[in-house]
Amino acid sequence: MNTLPPLPAELTIYTASDLHRQWLTDLPALEAPLTVDGSAVSEIDAAGLQLLLSLRHHALLQGQTLQLERPSAALRAAAQALGVQTQLVQDDDATEPQP
Secondary structure, X not given: OEEOOOOOOEEOHHHHHHHHHHHHHHHHHOOOOEEEEOOOOOEEOHHHHHHHHHHHHHHHHOOOOEEEEOOOHHHXXXXXXXXXXXXXXXXXXXXXXXX
């Protein structure tokens, strides 16, 4: 299993472009299944979700899969609000501990 760098705390329009370039550079060298840790995400917007969907799409085009591990509560809520939770978040993924 290949692990991409963990998602940053801020996954927004301000960080998405740089991450997209980095991931597209790294993706061809990695083998399936790909995993990325989402536990640190505390702020996410539509651009951040679009980035994750794009990464998933590029992985699928290369015959790979993408697994989002430990999605944060913020990441889960944003995915649900925009109706993309089934593409990004598995029901059995562990969430971060609640305060």
